[in-house]
Structure formats: structure tokens, C-alpha cells
Amino acid sequence: MNDRSTSLKRIADSERKSRTDLIKSILSGAKQMVSLGTFLFGHPDLIGWVPRDRRIYLAIGEADIEFTKADAIADPGKYAWKRSDLATNAAARCLLRAVPGHHLKYVLVDPFSEGARGLLLTSNLTPSGVGVESLSEAKVSSHEMAIELTGEEPHELAKLARYTLFGAKGVREFKHGGLQPVSPAPVLLPDNTSLLVNGYGRFGLTDALLDCVSSAKSSVRLCTYTFDVDSALFPVLRKLASSGVDVQVLLNSSLANKRISDALSQAGIKVVSVDRMHAKAILVDDSFGIVCTANLCRSGLSDGINIGVRCSSAIPDRLDRLRRFFVDRS
Amino acid sequence: MIVSIEAKGLFPVAIYALGGDFMRASKLHECGAVISLIEELHQLGEVCDMSKVATVLFAGRLKVARRILQPLVDSGLVVMDASGGLSLCENEEVRQASLSLSELRFEPPERGYKLVLMPEDVSPSAKCLVSGFRVVENLPRGFSPDRFLQVSSSSPVHERISCVSCRKPGPFIMKTDIDSKFVICRHGKSNLLKIRYHFTQKQVNGLFQPGELVIELEGDDIKEKHWGWLMGPLEKMAGRKGRWVVRVSTPADDVLFSSLLKINGHVLTDVPGYYRSISSSESSERYGSIFYRPSGLSVRCHGLAEMPEDSSDAVDLALKKLVKDAEDGLVAVRQPEAYVMDLCRRFGFEVSPAPEDILDAMRTVSANVNGAAYARLFAASDWRLSV
Numbered sequence: 001m002n003d004r005s006t007s008l009k010r011i012a013d014s015e016r017k018s019r020t021d022l023i024k025s026i027l028s029g030a031k032q033m034v035s036l037g038t039f040l041f042g043h044p045d046l047i048g049w050v051p052r053d054r055r056i057y058l059a060i061g062e063a064d065i066e067f068t069k070a071d072a073i074a075d076p077g078k079y080a081w082k083r084s085d086l087a088t089n090a091a092a093r094c095l096l097r098a099v100p101g102h103h104l105k106y107v108l109v110d111p112f113s114e115g116a117r118g119l120l121l122t123s124n125l126t127p128s129g130v131g132v133e134s135l136s137e138a139k140v141s142s143h144e145m146a147i148e149l150t151g152e153e154p155h156e157l158a159k160l161a162r163y164t165l166f167g168a169k170g171v172r173e174f175k176h177g178g179l180q181p182v183s184p185a186p187v188l189l190p191d192n193t194s195l196l197v198n199g200y201g202r203f204g205l206t207d208a209l210l211d212c213v214s215s216a217k218s219s220v221r222l223c224t225y226t227f228d229v230d231s232a233l234f235p236v237l238r239k240l241a242s243s244g245v246d247v248q249v250l251l252n253s254s255l256a257n258k259r260i261s262d263a264l265s266q267a268g269i270k271v272v273s274v275d276r277m278h279a280k281a282i283l284v285d286d287s288f289g290i291v292c293t294a295n296l297c298r299s300g301l302s303d304g305i306n307i308g309v310r311c312s313s314a315i316p317d318r319l320d321r322l323r324r325f326f327v328d329r330s
Numbered sequence: 331m332i333v334s335i336e337a338k339g340l341f342p343v344a345i346y347a348l349g350g351d352f353m354r355a356s357k358l359h360e361c362g363a364v365i366s367l368i369e370e371l372h373q374l375g376e377v378c379d380m381s382k383v384a385t386v387l388f389a390g391r392l393k394v395a396r397r398i399l400q401p402l403v404d405s406g407l408v409v410m411d412a413s414g415g416l417s418l419c420e421n422e423e424v425r426q427a428s429l430s431l432s433e434l435r436f437e438p439p440e441r442g443y444k445l446v447l448m449p450e451d452v453s454p455s456a457k458c459l460v461s462g463f464r465v466v467e468n469l470p471r472g473f474s475p476d477r478f479l480q481v482s483s484s485s486p487v488h489e490r491i492s493c494v495s496c497r498k499p500g501p502f503i504m505k506t507d508i509d510s511k512f513v514i515c516r517h518g519k520s521n522l523l524k525i526r527y528h529f530t531q532k533q534v535n536g537l538f539q540p541g542e543l544v545i546e547l548e549g550d551d552i553k554e555k556h557w558g559w560l561m562g563p564l565e566k567m568a569g570r571k572g573r574w575v576v577r578v579s580t581p582a583d584d585v586l587f588s589s590l591l592k593i594n595g596h597v598l599t600d601v602p603g604y605y606r607s608i609s610s611s612e613s614s615e616r617y618g619s620i621f622y623r624p625s626g627l628s629v630r631c632h633g634l635a636e637m638p639e640d641s642s643d644a645v646d647l648a649l650k651k652l653v654k655d656a657e658d659g660l661v662a663v664r665q666p667e668a669y670v671m672d673l674c675r676r677f678g679f680e681v682s683p684a685p686e687d688i689l690d691a692m693r694t695v696s697a698n699v700n701g702a703a704y705a706r707l708f709a710a711s712d713w714r715l716s717v
Contacts, residue, residue, distance in 0.1 A: 033712045047701075053693075053697070053704075055704055055708045055712055056701055056705060057705055091702055092701060092702060093701035093702070094701045094702060095662070095702050095706055112713075158713075162713045162714075165713070166715060174702070182662055182663075185715055186716075187715065
């Protein structure tokens with residue numbers, strides 16, 4: 001491992017610790033209920049951070065139920081524990097539902113009350129993204145982001161979570177030791193939110209990402225877990241690069257990204273390969289951007305349920321975090 | 331509150347076993363006819379004797395006439411002189427006493443001194459039903475209430491039973507066709523008869539109101555003579571139809587209703603509309619309620635081991651049931667207050683708890699349930715769901 005890799009790992013470890021502390025702090029402050037969303041669930045301690053008499057609702061991606069051996073080899077940090085057991089244990093502590101296409105990652109606390117708090121995460125609720133009590137078992141950490149939601153955002157995310165948990169079709173619940181189908185309740189999908197939403201026939205997030213990148217005048221910074229030449233963003237980036245805009249892409253080091261990495265390089269785009277890059281974000285002209293749960297590849301932008309939030313000078317802390325994320329890894 | 335019960339397969343058995351009672355009813359009509367004839371001839375100054383009765387009323391069958399007259403003579407209502415002449419007792423007290431014994435009464439003179447069945451205040455059908463169930467409890471020839479409770483379309487009962495109409499022994503089969511809601515009776519000598527019936531009765535503040543028994547009969551041989559013992563009284567009571575509605579009035583109805591319940595293995599509790607199981611005193615699910623549905627009357631077990639004594643108790647029990655359902659994964663998304671209100675209504679208590687009160691109470695009773703059940707309980711309120 002070279003110095004840069006060591007440095008990046010240290011950053012990832014450090015950020016995971018602070019992210020974990022933040023999540024712990026938010027969860028422990030829950031007064032009534034906690035809603036958790038993730039694509040993959042495999043965290044042994046997280047549920048225990050919620051005070052005992054609070055209600056917990058956990059939405060996971062349906063794909064989480066059957067993870068492949070290849071996944072485990074590709075990303076051993078996610079699978080340090082047997083996830084099926086964890087899910088079973090979690091089902092005893094919370095209402096756990098598997099939602100088709102669910103790729104949201106969030107932590108919501110008392111979202112319909114005055115003290116609502118929420119985090120948009122790029123990481124799954126797995127040890128690589130959220131630290132565990134026994135550090136010896138948390139072998140690897142990913143590069144992730146956690147954005148604290150402000151204003152109406154927790155409430156808006158709660159409405160989306162409500163739809164995914166109770167209103168969407170095909171949702172199944174862990175009960176009686178297995179996944180049982182549940183009947184959708186008459187819940188409306190929220191409209192016109194400040195959150196950027198993909199899913200259920202809506203592509204607000206994808207449109208916003210394309211608009212945001214297309215408006216770049218001087219620079220674009222982009223990070224993602226997976227990217228490909230079929231992504232709607234690729235031709236936009238290539239065009240920007242050819243017109244002199246400084247484009248830099250931070251990509252997860254993986255064989256899957258090899259082809260796009262080459263294609264980006266050929267287009268004059270600087271590609272930075274980062275081990276365990278899992279954050280998904282863009283920063284345009286160093287002044288605004290988007291952090292989201294969707295990978296920026298074709299399937300990430302067109303399939304599944306994802307959300308994103310805008311970063312701008314209107315929320316300086318959020319914009320600073322985004323800037324710092326790219327600066328630290330460039 | 332309106333309560334109802336389905337008598338299942340026992341009522342036709344009761345009718346069958348009670349054929350004698352229906353026949354007795356017919357006999358009473360015949361008695362009425364005899365007394366009317368005696369009175370009519372007396373007014374005309376003519377002598378009435380056994381031979382005349384047999385000739386006028388029973389197609390010359392002296393044995394039948396004697397069988398009908400003998401109880402009337404024994405009770406003192408009809409006086410037979412030394413020459414065999416018949417007259418009615420002049421003593422009003424004796425007449426009333428004998429009438430009450432024989433369940434007959436005089437109609438006013440302007441109606442021809444017709445004798446009719448006992449008045450509506452003790453309905454014959456109610457008496458038949460009650461007696462019928464008593465008969466069922468003591469059925470001879472291998473019948474027992476337990477066996478009848480087990481009767482279904484797949485377990486017909488075969489016994490050698492004397493038909494009450496043709497009086498000949500033969501195999502008797504009774505089965506309940508759940509789909510068509512018919513009870514099918516077949517006797518080797520009397521052929522097939524399908525009986526559909528239901529009994530409804532309102533209960534207000536624990537008191538039973540007049541009930542309604544609807545009997546429908548179907549059968550190829552329904553107009554044959556050997557079903558006359560059943561058809562005759564029904565037609566006399568409710569007209570010549572294929573469907574008879576018989577009013578069952580108080581005060582016999584609480585006895586009747588209790589009998590209906592008892593035969594189904596339940597007894598009424600002190601809480602109106604609420605029953606408990608007789609046989610499963612050790613069971614954890616022994617209480618239920620009786621309630622009305624558009625399709626008829628029904629008894630439902632709540633699956634509760636306790637019974638509420640007042641509305642507060644009912645709310646408490648409903649909450650416990652709610653928690654149990656949530657633990658079983660049944661209540662995922664539902665307004666708890668509506669659920670509690672519905673359950674309380676089944677207990678006979680109308681409560682309108684405020685959502686906040688219900689939530690507070692739920693927190694108390696659900697303190698020890700697991701997280702999934704706990705979340706299910708509060709899903710509606712936590713997520714502002716209106717289901």
C-alpha cells in the first residue's frame with residue numbers, strides 16, 4: 001500500500017468514525033420513532049443505538065435478500081457478518097420491509113415532529129459505511145458522505161419513506177421467520193419536493209444531475225461507485241472536457257470501472273481511482289452540486305429508487321463538506 | 331344490539347324428533363274441531379256421540395275419534411253421559427282448567443267457539459324448539475348431542491329411526507350442506523327433505539325482543555302425505571307457502587336462545603351479547619360474542635381468555651388483542667383507535683377513545699412486545715397513515 005492509499009484509508013476511517021458518531025447521536029436522541037433506509041443491511045450494532053422503547057422501521061433493498069458470492073468477494077467489508085442472521089435479528093427489533101428497487105440510504109428520527117432529524121447517506125447500513133463497536137471486525141471502510149437534512153427535507157424524505165414502506169407495490173415484510181407480502185396502504189407519493197427523487201416513474205434526480213453538470217463553466221468534480229459509457233452523464237462530461245472545462249472523476253477501483261476509466265481518460269478527463277469509493281456526488285464550478293444515493297452509471301440513473309440533495313451557498317456547511325470531500329481525495 | 335345465532339344442524343333434528351309435538355298441534359286442532367262440533371250440535375238441539383264425531387270429522391274412523399276425544403273426556407272438558415252422548419262441561423272453572431291442561435282455549439262465541447292453539451305469548455314454535463333441544467339431549471337409539479355437533483356433509487348420520495310420519499323404522503341421514511346452507515334430512519321411508527332455516531332475534535340492553543324463525547323447505551316429495559306432520563302445522567301457522575316466517579315471542583325466547591346457544595356449546599354471560607364456551611373452560615380462547623350480519627345470525631369466538639365487565643375492561647382487552655395481533659404480524663397498518671372501537675363494539679360496548687388516549691394505553695400494554703410488533707402497533711400514528 002503506497003502513501004496515497006494509506007492516506008486515503010486514514011481519511012475514510014476517520015470520516016467513518018465521525019459519521020458513526022453522528023448517526024449514534026441522532027439515533028440515541030430519538031423520542032418516538034426511527035426510520036432507516038438502506039440498500040444493504042448488515043450492521044450488528046446500529047439497531048441497538050436506538051433507545052429501547054422507540055419504534056424502528058427499516059426499509060431495505062429487495063436485492064439485499066440474495067447477495068451473491070461474487071459480491072462478498074468484491075466487497076468483503078460489507079459481509080463481515082452473516083446478513084441473513086442480522087436481518088432476522090433486526091426483524092425482532094424493528095418492522096423490516098424489503099422494498100423492490102430500494103436504493104435509498106437514510107436515517108430519520110421523529111420525522112413528523114418538531115425535533116425531526118435526518119441524514120442522507122451514500123453508504124449502506126453496513127460496517128464499511130457505519131462503524132461497529134468491535135473495530136477489529138470492521139476491517140475496511142468506504143469513502144462515503146453523510147448529509148444532514150435541513151428545513152423541510154426530513155419531512156419530505158419521511159413522506160417518500162412512508163410511500164416506499166406502506167404504499168408501494170411488491171413490498172414484503174420479515175415476519176414469521178421469512179418475507180411475507182403485504183398489501184399496499186392508500187398512501188400518496190409526495191410531489192414537488194425539494195428533494196431530488198428517482199423512482200416510481202419519476203426522474204427528478206437524473207434530470208437535476210444532468211442540468212447541474214451541463215451548466216458547468218469552469219470545473220466539474222464527480223465521484224461514484226460505478227460509472228459506465230452508457231450513463232447519460234458520460235457524453236455531457238466528454239463535451240465539457242472538450243470545451244475546456246476541468247473535469248475530474250473519482251472512481252472506485254474496480255474491474256467494472258476499467259472500461260469507463262479508459263474512455264474518460266481518452267476524452268481528456270482526469271480519472272482518480274480510489275479504493276472503496278462509494279460516495280455519489282458532483283460539484284460544479286466549486287459552487288454548487290448534488291449528493292445522492294444513486295450511482296452515476298446508466299442503471300443507477302434510470303433504475304431503482306434514489307434521492308439526492310442540492311448543495312449550494314444557501315447551505316454553506318453542506319457545500320463546504322462537498323468541497324472538502326473532493327479536495328481531500330484529489 | 332342485534333344478536334343472532336345459527337342453529338346449525340340441530341333444529342331439523344329437533345323438528346324430526348319433535349314430530350309428535352307437531353302432530354300434537356294437529357291433534358289439538360282436531361280437538362278444537364270436535365268441541366266445535368259438539369257445541370254446534372248442542373245449539374241445534376241435536377245429540378252428538380262418538381259415532382257422529384267419527385262420521386263428520388274422521389271419515390267414519392271410530393278409533394281416531396276415540397283417540398282424539400279421550401283426553402278431552404279425561405280432562406273433564408267433554409262430558410260423556412251413560413248413553414254415550416257428548417256435551418261440553420258447563421262449569422267454567424273446570425273448562426278453563428282443562429283448557430290450560432290441554433293447551434286449548436275458547437275463542438269468543440262470535441267466532442264459533444273454535445279452539446285454537448295456545449296464544450302467541452307462548453309460541454308453539456318456541457316451545458317446540460326448546461323441547462326439541464331437550465329431546466336432542468336425551469335422544470334414544472344412539473343419538474347424542476355430541477354426535478350431532480359433528481354432523482357435516484362428509485359425516486352423515488345413519489341410524490335406524492322410526493319416522494314420525496309413517497311410523498316405520500328406517501335409516502335416517504342428516505347432513506349439512508354448507509354451500510347451499512341446507513340441512514338435508516332423508517329417511518328410508520319418508521324420502522328427502524331439505525330444510526333451510528335461520529333464527530334472528532334482537533336483544534336490547536340484554537333483553538330479547540320477539541324473534542323470527544324462517545323455515546324454507548325443498549324436496550321432491552314435499553307435498554306427499556308423509557311430510558304432512560311438518561307441513562300441516564307450518565301451513566296452519568304461516569300459510570301455504572314454500573317459506574314460512576314464524577314469530578317467536580317473549581318470554582320464552584331467552585330460554586330458547588339459551589337453548590340454542592347451549593346446544594352449540596356456549597352459554598350466555600352476564601354481558602349482553604357475550605357468550606363463553608361450556609366445554610373449553612381450560613382453553614385460552616373461550617369467549618366470543620353474538621352479532622348480527624346481513625346474511626343472518628352469527629356467533630364468533632374472540633380468542634380471548636377474559637371477558638370485559640365494563641367499557642374500560644373492554645378497551646383494555648381490545649388493546650391486549652391488538653398487541654397480540656401485532657405480535658402475530660397481523661396488524662401492520664391500521665388505526666389503533668378504530669381497531670379498539672371495533673373490538674369493543676363486538677363486546678357490546680360503544681367507546682370513542684381519543685387517539686392520544688389509545689396511544690398512551692398502547693404504550694403501557696405493549697411495553698414488552700418485540701420491536702416489530704411494537705412498530706406495527708404504532709405504524710398508523712407514527713406515519714400519519716389513514717387506513
